[in-house]
Amino acid sequence: MPKPILYGIYVSPPVRSVLLVAKAIGLDLEFREVNLGSGENKTPEYLEKNPQHTVPTLDDNGNIICDSHAIVTYLIGKYATDDSLYPKDLYKRALVDQRLHFDSGVLFVRLRAIIRQVLYQNNPNIPQEKLDDLSEAYGFLDTFLTKSQYLSGPSMTIADLCCIATTSSAQGLVAVDSKKYPNLSAWMKRMESLPYYEEINGKHAKQLIAFVNGKIAELKK
Structure with missing residues (x-):
């Protein structure tokens, strides 16, 4: 199974929050940097994934998720071995x-x-x-x-x-x-x-x- 792909830039706090959560659960992501300055986030290819042209965007084997909090809760639900970081209670x-x-x-x-x-x-x-x-x-x-x-x-x-x-x-x-x-x-x-x-x-x-x-x-x- 291919690694989940995370699109973003390292200086973005929401992007870093996803990277922190992935590290905490031992998940290896493929990181693809998006050059906001040159408008890579507004190309047709990127807008198809994320019409809001924001970062981060996650591509998990064709399942596209935008918004850092939606991404981290998804990653916990799918890849974490326990619920300590996001309790089921x-x-x-x-x-x-x-x-x-x-x-x-x-x-x-x-x-x-x-x-x-x-x-x-x-x-x-x-x-x-x-x-x-x-x-x-x-x-x-x-x-x-x-x-x-x-x-x-x-x-x-x-x-x-x-x-x-x-x-x-x-x-x-x-x-x-x-x-x-x-x-x-x-x-x-x-x-x-x-x-x-x-x-x-x-x-x-x-x-x-x-x-x-x-x-x-x-x-x-």
Whole structure:
């Protein structure tokens, strides 16, 4: 059986979240980089797979799935050897799902709003309101972590892997204050201690941060 193919770019937080989950379950993916700058994501071939022309996109032997959270839950259901990362218990799963929705509907949306302004609108003057929105999201994460070491309970789930991909990128624009967000800061260190974290997520988050901040500096000249 051929390897599942993942289309994306390494600097994308949603793409990295899929790669983190795949690594956590020992799944070997074939990675095909999509050059967004040259418009590879808007070619007829790619649009046939993903009309929204976003990354990531998964092709599992002809089964096409878009959206990082849809992809990771699919991969868990098909390839994971147990349900530890995405529990079958309805209540535990609901908590994981809520954190996933928080990632896609709050955390990543607020990060993307800043990145789009800089990279696509060529506007380096980020309104304080957008920065405050990210800080507010940090506060929510810190609250989620008040009673447990991970976002939805005592052990790591796909919610943690998805949210760390976003948070590790966001911190380059709004720093995570360890005094203001002690639970969040401790959780980030916990996630960073994963043996595969730096190779799959850490170094690419740093690349994204450097690129965005470099663009801001260039536009302000």
